[in-house]
Each structure stands twice: as C-alpha cells, then as structure tokens.
Amino acid sequence: MDQKKQLEAAGVENEAAGHGSLSQVALDELVASSDTxxxxxxxxxxxxxxxxxxxxxxxxxxxxxxxxxxxxxxxxxxxxxxxxxxxxxxxxxxxxxxxxxxxxxxxxxxxxxxxxxxxxxxxxxxxxxxxxxxxxxxxxxxxxxxxxxxxxxxxxxxxxxxxxxxxxxxxxxxxxxxxxxxxxxxxxxxxxxxxxxxxxxxxxxxxxxxxxxxxxxxxxxxxxxxxxxxxxxxxxxxxxxxxxxxxxxTTEGVFGIALGVSTSFVFLFVLFGSLLDKAGAGNYFIQVAFSLMGHLRGGPAKAAVVSSAMTGLISGSSIANVVTTGTFTIPLMRKVGFSAEKAGAIEVASSVNGQIMPPVMGAAAFLMVEYVGLSYFEVVKHAFLPALISYIALVYIVHLEAMKSNLQALPRSYEPGPLMQRLVGLAFAIVAICVLSFLVYYGMGWIRPTFGNKAGFVVFALLVLVYLGLLVVASREEALKLDDPNEPTTSLPVPGPTARAGLHYILPVVVLVWSLMVDRLSPGLSAFWASAFMIFILLTQRPLMAMLRGEGALLARVSEGFSDLLDGLVSGARNMIGIGIATATAGIIVGAVSQTGVGSALADVVEVLSGGHLMAILFLTAVLSLILGMGLPTTANYIVVSALLAPVIVTLGQQNGLIVPLIAVHLFVFYFGIMADVTPPVGLASFAAAAVSGGDPVKTGVVAFFYSLRTAALPFLFIFNTELLLIDVTWLQGVFVFLIATAAMLLFAAATQGWFLTRNRVHESLLLLLIAFSLFRPGFWMDRIVPPFQSVAPATIEDAVMQVEPGEEIRLTVDGLDQLGDPVSFVGVLPVAAGETGVDRLVGSGLQYVVEGETVRIDNVTYDSPAQEAGFDWDQIVTNVSIPNAQPSKYWMFIPALMLLGLVVLLQRRRSS
Structure with missing residues (x-):
C-alpha cells in the first residue's frame, strides 16, 4: 500500500478513490511525485x-x-x-x-x-x-x-x-x-x-x-x-x-552492471524520449492513432492502445505513459460508453505493455544485453513478437468489450472514399515504403565506400534535405491540436492531413532504429546520434515552419526552440533521477546475491515448495516475480527478479529435463515483474489511471489484471515453445509463427473475456482455451503421440551418437555435485560433432568418458567446448542417454484444432442468428 500513500501525499486520495477525476495540475503533480x-x-x-x-x-x-x-x-x-x-x-x-x-x-x-x-x-x-x-x-x-x-x-x-x-x-x-x-x-x-x-x-x-x-x-x-x-x-x-x-x-555492487547500463544507455534513451515529446511527437502519436481507429467500435479505447504502444516505445515509465495518453483517451472512452474502471483499466494495460515493447522495454533491453550475453539486435528480435502479439490481443479485447456493451463509434468529420480506393492507396503506400527502404539501404551501402571519412557529413546533409521536405509537407497542413475530450462533441481528425502534419517526427526514430538494427552501433552511440538529430529538429522546426507558413516573428520562434531544447534536456535528467537511484540500489541486491550465494538457496526453497514439479516451479517463480516487482520501477524490477529468479528456472528446469534459452528465462521473470505495475494492492499505474478516470483504483487494477492475462500467459508459452521468441527459425517460419500465435492469442482473449461471435457458454470458452493452447503448443500433443526422444542405456552411448547426424543434439542425464558440493542431477544438451566413430564424435564435442560395466563416468571435459558449456564436468555419472526420435511434423495437430474452431463458430453463428 506504500504506492497508494504516495498518491495520498499528492493530495489525490479522495478523488482517486472515485470522487471525481483530477485536474491537469493535480495530474502533473502526480507524475512529478513519482517520476521527476x-x-x-x-x-x-x-x-x-x-x-x-x-x-x-x-x-x-x-x-x-x-x-x-x-x-x-x-x-x-x-x-x-x-x-x-x-x-x-x-x-x-x-x-x-x-x-x-x-x-x-x-x-x-x-x-x-x-x-x-x-x-x-x-x-x-x-x-x-x-x-x-x-x-x-x-x-x-x-x-x-x-x-x-x-x-x-x-x-x-x-x-x-x-x-x-x-x-x-x-x-x-x-x-x-x-x-x-x-x-x-x-x-x-x-x-x-x-x-x-x-x-x-x-x-x-x-x-x-x-x-x-x-x-x-x-x-x-x-x-x-x-x-x-x-x-x-x-x-x-x-x-x-x-x-x-x-x-x-568494487563494481560488484552499487557500481555494478546495472548502474553501468543506466550510465551508458538508459539515460540517452530517456533523454531522446523527452526531447521527442517536447518537440510535439507525443501529441502527433495520439492524433494519428485517433484518426486511424477512432471511427471503429470502441474507437477511443483502440486508439488509446495504439497511442500508448507508440508512446511506450520510447518511455521508461508506466505512470507517465498512463497520465500522458490517458488524460485524453480516458474521457473519450467514457464518452462512448466505457465505465470509469474499464476505461482506466484499458489505459493501464496498454501503458504497462509499453514496458515490454522494444526498443527500450523500460531499459530492460539494455540490461539483458549485459546479463544474457546477446547482442542488442538479438534481444530485440526475441522480445518483439510476444510484445506485438500482446498489443494486438489488447485491441481485440477492446473490440470484444465494445461488442458486449453494444458501444458506438465516434462520428467522422469526413466521408471516407470507396473501400477499393482505400485498399489501393494502402497497397501503394506499402509498396512506396518498401521501395524507399530498398533505395536507402543500398544508397547507404554506396555512400560509405564512395565518400570514406566524409560519409557522415553526406548522410547528415541528406537527412537535412529529407527533413526540410517533410517540413514543407507539414506546413501545408494545419498545426495539430488536441481537442478537449470533455467537450460534448468530438470530431475525429482526418487521417491523411494528420499523418502528413508530423512526418518529420519519425526521422529521429528512423535514425535510432537504423543505427541499432542496420549499422549495429552500440545502443549508447545510436541514442546519441538520434538525440543529436532531435536537438537539431528542436532548434529549427519552429523558425522553419514559421517561414514556410509566412507567420513571421522568427526571433521569437528561435527563442521558443531554445526553450523547448532546455526543457527537454532538464526533463530528461529529472526523469532519470529515479532510474539512476534505482539501478544503484538494485546493485546492493545483486551484490548481496553474488556475495552470499542466495540464488542457489532460493532455488532449493522453490524446489522444496514445488515438490519438483515443473509447472509448479514456473508458477512459484511467476508469483515470486510478481511479489518482488511490487512497488519497483521497471528497471529495478528487472534487475531484482533476474538476479534472484532467472537462475532458479535455469537450475531447476535443467534438473527436470527442461532446457530453456537464457533469454526466454529472463523475459519470463521480466513479464511477471512488470505485471506488478497492474496488480492491486500496489499497482501504481492503476491508481494513476483511477486518478484520471475518477473510478475506484482497486477495481481498475482488478479489471486491468484480467485484461493482462494474455501477457501473463505468454511467458509460460514461450518457455516451452521458443519459436515465439524467433529462436532458431527462418524469416518465413517467423511470419508463420506470428500469424498462428496471433490467432491463438485472439482465441485466448475471446475465451477469457467470455465473448467470441456472441456471448460464450462455459463449454465454448473451454474449447477456445483448448484450441488456443493447441495452436501455441502443437508439439505438446504430438509429443504424447510420438515421444521426441528415445532413451538408450548409458553403456551404448558410442552406438547412440552414430545414429545422430553431426550438428544434432543428444541429451545426457548426469549425477554429480553442484558448485557448493551438494549432490545434483541434471540434463545437459550436447551437440554431436563430426567423426568416424562414436568416440571421435564425443571427443570432438569435448567429452571424454570411461565405461565401467554398465556405468559411464565422465573422465574429462575439454576447456571451452560444447560439453563444458552444457555443464558437464569430470567425475559425473551418466545415468541416461536420449537421442532424437523420428517424429511427424507437430503442425499436423492444427487440423483437429481448426476443426474444433469450426464447431465453435458454427454453434455461435447459429445462436447469434
């Protein structure tokens, strides 16, 4: 309840408890008390x-x-x-x-x-x-x-x-x-x-x-x-x-990795977001979202999800995201028929989800780079798909809520063109973007070798030309202004002019993404170049726009640009106070973990409480992440849960035969730590949304929790199906996984919300859950029909590896001692090297062993070999060898799942008609 006390100190406790929404001054004070x-x-x-x-x-x-x-x-x-x-x-x-x-x-x-x-x-x-x-x-x-x-x-x-x-x-x-x-x-x-x-x-x-x-x-x-x-x-x-x-x-505690990431990366991304907001990009995102989605059923709520997603891309604070976009979206949601609690809950769910959306992820992306040992590009690639699916599902949940309540859309202030004309326009826009991307990619490839050391100046000059062109386009449109959401009527902005009025705001984001993803610069240097270009825009956009529109008063506009820049620099630093202190304080926790070995002790506690059952281990870890995350900002939240609980899943999972990539484990604990921002009694984002909507904060948090069940389900799914994290998949497979996983998550949302084509009956919701699970994890059912691995006696290990193609993996269950000298049993995955004999293949993988009757004892493990990376060590006893089994494609299980879906559709269509 300490977070609620923070709101009380801001003088908002009565209003936040349902006695009326807050004024803008009170909301600014609320954000200041929490963030700046x-x-x-x-x-x-x-x-x-x-x-x-x-x-x-x-x-x-x-x-x-x-x-x-x-x-x-x-x-x-x-x-x-x-x-x-x-x-x-x-x-x-x-x-x-x-x-x-x-x-x-x-x-x-x-x-x-x-x-x-x-x-x-x-x-x-x-x-x-x-x-x-x-x-x-x-x-x-x-x-x-x-x-x-x-x-x-x-x-x-x-x-x-x-x-x-x-x-x-x-x-x-x-x-x-x-x-x-x-x-x-x-x-x-x-x-x-x-x-x-x-x-x-x-x-x-x-x-x-x-x-x-x-x-x-x-x-x-x-x-x-x-x-x-x-x-x-x-x-x-x-x-x-x-x-x-x-x-x-030393750098083991307070001055450790977490503070280092805050120093090198996080500050610049927070500063970049602050500068972008001061330039007017936040307003632009909201306007574009409303122009595109406001005319749909529950349109303001859908627009709130989209605008919060765009704001969350660059924001490191759930409460700031709630208040920034919620000030406009929550009153509009209430106007079209959403209750105060539902309007606040939708804003909470979408704003908190911004913390799991790359490229910033509330600074967790940069910490994962250090903790997991992957490149920034790899971290973003693995985290992107679950976050995108979660947002798509939230838009669908909003649609279902609108259908259940028979809510109407906001009126358009214009007549849309024919459907075919709009589709052709969309297709043309997509083709134009693809062609432009192609030209930019290969153009940059030509500029660098042609101009050598001067290539940076050439690129900057081209960026300035594009910026000036976009300003010319923007100057022909009216300046973007937010309508008052409390007015009796609200007209939606027209999509085309609204989008054209701020296209230059996208340029710094393009610079950032290009530097990170294409040039593969460090996150710190990428954010620096994006921030430098953002500073240039802040200083020039007002006077240039005044010139293009013939408004005059250029000196005043130049002064306003400098004022915006100073405000952005100061706001960026003040937004970082809490993050800098949080990473340093969390360093105390990380230092204590490394100094005392409490991580292994916590693994023992979880194992005792779970009885060694795998799902119980994951569930207990999720609950502990939720508890540890209560009251912590995103950055500190991830540092704490990853330091304490990520090793628990790795250790206990390996002991129970579950081999999970480290990035999946870190995303698992991160997702549940973030859920603490939603969940009562300490969900500060829910209290902030209630302060805007005038609803009950606890009810708002409960509703937001149910909306966020889709986010809570994803970690369990990608622990067992790492294809959701785009691990070891081609791009074509990635597109297929995205389409199937999105469909599965929409069905999961329909089941949990009790509405698909019409109101669900209990058996229909259960069937939808079964179908969603089957689409997410078709391998679960196929493994029951044909086991994925075949167990052989340890003494036949040489013959077993000859049945496996080089590059494939075998699994060895071994008994040995852990780092503290206690007995431990675990499963290790060993890639099979090429070789003429089984012994040659095992030695090539780094494993040497001695066969003593029916017992196989590991005699030596080559330094820096696949065997050492798998956790094998000398004097361990191999108790089981598992080799891959020929198994039909798991995607055959989609056929019965789709047949069941057809049955549900048939039942609901018959009842709704």
Whole structure:
C-alpha cells in the first residue's frame, strides 16, 4: 500500500478513490511525485536544481559522443562515468524530492538507518574504529525527522545532497589509490561506503517509495546475519570490510552492471524520449492513432492502445505513459460508453505493455544485453513478437468489450472514399515504403565506400534535405491540436492531413532504429546520434515552419526552440533521477546475491515448495516475480527478479529435463515483474489511471489484471515453445509463427473475456482455451503421440551418437555435485560433432568418458567446448542417454484444432442468428 500513500501525499486520495477525476495540475503533480520530483522551490534553489539537471544531460551527451576521443579531453572509463552518473542522481534525488510523503514513509525512513547502524556495528571487526557509525545514523534520522517542505530545500537537505554526491564521486577522485588496495579497505573507505549506503537507501525511499529501500535493506540483513538464517538459506555471514569492498569500492555492487547500463544507455534513451515529446511527437502519436481507429467500435479505447504502444516505445515509465495518453483517451472512452474502471483499466494495460515493447522495454533491453550475453539486435528480435502479439490481443479485447456493451463509434468529420480506393492507396503506400527502404539501404551501402571519412557529413546533409521536405509537407497542413475530450462533441481528425502534419517526427526514430538494427552501433552511440538529430529538429522546426507558413516573428520562434531544447534536456535528467537511484540500489541486491550465494538457496526453497514439479516451479517463480516487482520501477524490477529468479528456472528446469534459452528465462521473470505495475494492492499505474478516470483504483487494477492475462500467459508459452521468441527459425517460419500465435492469442482473449461471435457458454470458452493452447503448443500433443526422444542405456552411448547426424543434439542425464558440493542431477544438451566413430564424435564435442560395466563416468571435459558449456564436468555419472526420435511434423495437430474452431463458430453463428 506504500504506492497508494504516495498518491495520498499528492493530495489525490479522495478523488482517486472515485470522487471525481483530477485536474491537469493535480495530474502533473502526480507524475512529478513519482517520476521527476515533487519539490518545486522558488528562486535560486529552483535554478540550481534545473542547472544541475541540465549539466547532467550535457555530461551524458558528452561521454556518449565521439568528441572526447577526437579532442583527447574528458575521456572516462566505465567506473569513472558511473561515479559521475550516481553523483548527479543522488544530488538531485535529495534536492528534488521531499523527505517524507506519508507516516509510513517516515517510519520506514527512520527505522532503516537505525537498523543499518546495528548491522554495521555487528559486522565491524576488531581494530576498526566504529564510533562514527551511530553518529552518521543519528544525523540521517534527525534530517528525516526534521522534515522538508515542498516549496523550499532546507540547509540540512543541501548537506545530505552534497554528502551523497561526494560519496558517489569518491570512486572517481581516488580511483588510482582504490585500484591498488582492492580487498583491503582503509578507514576512509569505510566512512565513505557506510555513509554512501545510508544516503543511497534514503534517496531511494524519497524518489521511489519505501519498497526498494526495504528489499535492499533485507538483503543487507541477510548478508551480515547469514548464520542466524534458517538452515536452507543460511551462510557464513560477511564482515563490514567485505561488504564495504564488495558493495561500494568494487563494481560488484552499487557500481555494478546495472548502474553501468543506466550510465551508458538508459539515460540517452530517456533523454531522446523527452526531447521527442517536447518537440510535439507525443501529441502527433495520439492524433494519428485517433484518426486511424477512432471511427471503429470502441474507437477511443483502440486508439488509446495504439497511442500508448507508440508512446511506450520510447518511455521508461508506466505512470507517465498512463497520465500522458490517458488524460485524453480516458474521457473519450467514457464518452462512448466505457465505465470509469474499464476505461482506466484499458489505459493501464496498454501503458504497462509499453514496458515490454522494444526498443527500450523500460531499459530492460539494455540490461539483458549485459546479463544474457546477446547482442542488442538479438534481444530485440526475441522480445518483439510476444510484445506485438500482446498489443494486438489488447485491441481485440477492446473490440470484444465494445461488442458486449453494444458501444458506438465516434462520428467522422469526413466521408471516407470507396473501400477499393482505400485498399489501393494502402497497397501503394506499402509498396512506396518498401521501395524507399530498398533505395536507402543500398544508397547507404554506396555512400560509405564512395565518400570514406566524409560519409557522415553526406548522410547528415541528406537527412537535412529529407527533413526540410517533410517540413514543407507539414506546413501545408494545419498545426495539430488536441481537442478537449470533455467537450460534448468530438470530431475525429482526418487521417491523411494528420499523418502528413508530423512526418518529420519519425526521422529521429528512423535514425535510432537504423543505427541499432542496420549499422549495429552500440545502443549508447545510436541514442546519441538520434538525440543529436532531435536537438537539431528542436532548434529549427519552429523558425522553419514559421517561414514556410509566412507567420513571421522568427526571433521569437528561435527563442521558443531554445526553450523547448532546455526543457527537454532538464526533463530528461529529472526523469532519470529515479532510474539512476534505482539501478544503484538494485546493485546492493545483486551484490548481496553474488556475495552470499542466495540464488542457489532460493532455488532449493522453490524446489522444496514445488515438490519438483515443473509447472509448479514456473508458477512459484511467476508469483515470486510478481511479489518482488511490487512497488519497483521497471528497471529495478528487472534487475531484482533476474538476479534472484532467472537462475532458479535455469537450475531447476535443467534438473527436470527442461532446457530453456537464457533469454526466454529472463523475459519470463521480466513479464511477471512488470505485471506488478497492474496488480492491486500496489499497482501504481492503476491508481494513476483511477486518478484520471475518477473510478475506484482497486477495481481498475482488478479489471486491468484480467485484461493482462494474455501477457501473463505468454511467458509460460514461450518457455516451452521458443519459436515465439524467433529462436532458431527462418524469416518465413517467423511470419508463420506470428500469424498462428496471433490467432491463438485472439482465441485466448475471446475465451477469457467470455465473448467470441456472441456471448460464450462455459463449454465454448473451454474449447477456445483448448484450441488456443493447441495452436501455441502443437508439439505438446504430438509429443504424447510420438515421444521426441528415445532413451538408450548409458553403456551404448558410442552406438547412440552414430545414429545422430553431426550438428544434432543428444541429451545426457548426469549425477554429480553442484558448485557448493551438494549432490545434483541434471540434463545437459550436447551437440554431436563430426567423426568416424562414436568416440571421435564425443571427443570432438569435448567429452571424454570411461565405461565401467554398465556405468559411464565422465573422465574429462575439454576447456571451452560444447560439453563444458552444457555443464558437464569430470567425475559425473551418466545415468541416461536420449537421442532424437523420428517424429511427424507437430503442425499436423492444427487440423483437429481448426476443426474444433469450426464447431465453435458454427454453434455461435447459429445462436447469434
């Protein structure tokens, strides 16, 4: 309920509970309290906060650009850049966020420093002077207790901001000396680390609510008090010197991978989204969505889904997405007949889904690159199809809701042309886009070798020409303005003029996608070039548009462009305060996991609770991801659930014969962590939507949860059917998988919503669920008819591999010891190498063994071989060998599934007629 308290502190609790929707001022305050900082001081303090935010954005652009290397000035390594990044975030965290939002926040804020003092004193060994630890704790508690108003920053909070920033900056100032004493911290290291951890957790409470602060504190408790824990999760415990070294001095904890991704990639993508929004792209997306879909049944709701999807492409915040698009879409949904709860729930479901949609995925895409070890292109490729299917299904759910309630569409303000004319126009547009893409792709391939080092200038000149051409097109249309959704009548914008009025906003997105997907530049450099082009657009679009329209006042337009740019740079930095602090705080959790080995202990807990049943393991992991994700922003959410629960699925799945690619496991826990943004009682996105709609926030969250069941079903499906993630499929197979999976998800939505062609009967819903499952996982039924693997005796392993073509895989079940020396049994997948004999093939795969009667013992595993990657090690006992079995195509199972679908259609059409 801590998230609800955050809304109460914004003064919106009564209105959000159903007593009326909020004003725009209150909504802006709601977003600020959650994302950018609720404090609005006047005078010098305000200018200082804005100035620091501006400098932060400029610093991030500098380190991402090629300029430091070209000029030989300001070159920072990863650790030093992280130090600057966290220093900015902590300073702004204390300056922009007041001390307490509620009594619960205050109680937790006072309790955690006291608890940390106790833990640090317990962990301190003899010879370490610790009198200053309780002094620091009392000072932090006194500053929290003194409180701070929203409209000014007290002196003690400036002191906390400077001390926090200094603690983060310490690793930069003393980088050389620290690198020479890693593992042997001195008193100075102790002081800075203890103070830094205390202030970091306090900054997390202010900017993110108490949830992440509490979770991180519990992991510190576990780190220090390991011997006092239950036997299944106990460990030796760690001293203060070990924690200081691991969490603050090295890059294993606070300054680890998560903060590094925030520094290198995430900031620039958030900044790019902020600049794009300041330019007017957010309004453009909403208008285009309404012009295309507003005339359909439930049109405003469908447009809300599409506009939220487009906004979610570049947004890292569920609540900002809800409020930005929901301010316009929710009143229109209510106008055509949706209840307050359903209108809010549709906006919540679509906005939260923006966090699973590439290319940003709430920054999780960039973290997956580091954690999974895949390229950014591969991560986006695997994540794209489930996200797209989920959005298509949500549009269909909206359609079903409109059918159930017999809702009507909004009136068009124009007469559409004949259907054939529109189809021909659409086909022509598709062909034109394909031809243009072809020309651009091969044109770029000609420009680079032709112009060499000057190719970048040529590309920029061509981009400017295209930009000017699109501005000419836009200048001939009326400027886009949002209609007031609370007016009695609303006319829909005309699609053609609406789309043409903002085509230049798509150019920076094209630059970003091209850099990422075609040129395969790093995410940071790609976002830099896209942001640089976005800055150029912000500075020029107003004066150029004024010239083309003959409006005059060019100096005023130039000034407005600079103002937009400054606002975008400041907003981007303020949007990053919470993310920067979240990634650093989540680093404490990741550091505790690596220091204590709690991951393997958690796997034991899940195995005991599940009884070793595979579906029970997945279900428990999903529930734990949902619980751990409550109250956490998207980035911290993914860091926590992936660090704790992804290894659980990999370990227990392998022990139960389920070999899952690591990317599928990470997407599984990420999806369920994101569901926490929807699910009561802590779903902040649902409270934000209720604040706009005037509906009940808990009911809104419950309805949004049922709308999001399609998202919850997808992870279970792609764990067992990795084709949904486009793993090991051709492009033609990918198109086929997309069409079948989309049809299956639409049938699943029809079953869960109780409406297909007409209202479902119970047996029809069950049949639709069965059909959807069969389309998603045809292999499940085929495996029951013809097993995919044939088991042979371990002693016949040489003959078995000769029955398998080189490049195919066999599965070996082995008994051995895990990293902690405990007995473990698991299944490993071994690719078969080429060779004349079975022994040659196994040795070529890296596996050497000894046959002792009926027992096969692994004698050696070649370094960096497929056998080592599969987890095999010396002295393991092979208990079973499974080779592929000849099996008919699993797609034959579509025939009975489609026959059942025909039966349901026949029954419903007969009843509806």
């Amino acid at each position: 900082g609720a404090r609005t001081p006047a005078g010098l303090a305000s200018k200082l906060i804005l100035g620091v935010a501006l400098v932060w954005s400029l610093f991030q652009l500098w380190i991402a650009s090629p300029l430091p290397y070209m000029l030989g000035v300001g070159i920072l390594n990863d650790t030093q850049a992280r130090s600057f990044h966290l220093a900015f975030a902590l300073f702004l965290g204390f300056a922009a966020y007041p001390a307490a939002r509620s009594r619960l926040d205050l109680a937790i804020g006072l309790s955690v420093p006291a608890l940390l003092v106790v833990l640090f004193m317990i962990g301190a060994k003899e010879g370490v002077n610790t009198w200053w630890i309780p002094v620091f704790g009392l000072c932090v508690m006194a500053a929290i207790l003194a409180g701070s108003p929203k409209h000014r920053v007290p002196s003690w909070e400036w002191a906390m901001a400077l001390l926090a920033a200094g603690s983060a900056f310490y690793t930069y100032l003393f980088y050389e000396s620290i690198s020479q004493r890693v593992g042997a911290p001195i008193t100075q290291d102790f002081v800075v680390a203890v103070l830094g951890i205390m202030l970091l957790l306090e900054a997390a409470r202010r900017s993110l609510g108490p949830a992440l602060m509490v979770v991180a504190t519990l992991f510190l408790v576990y780190t220090f008090l390991g011997p006092l824990m239950p036997a299944i999760v106990s460990h030796k415990g760690n001293a203060l010197s070990e924690v200081v070294n691991h969490q603050w001095i």
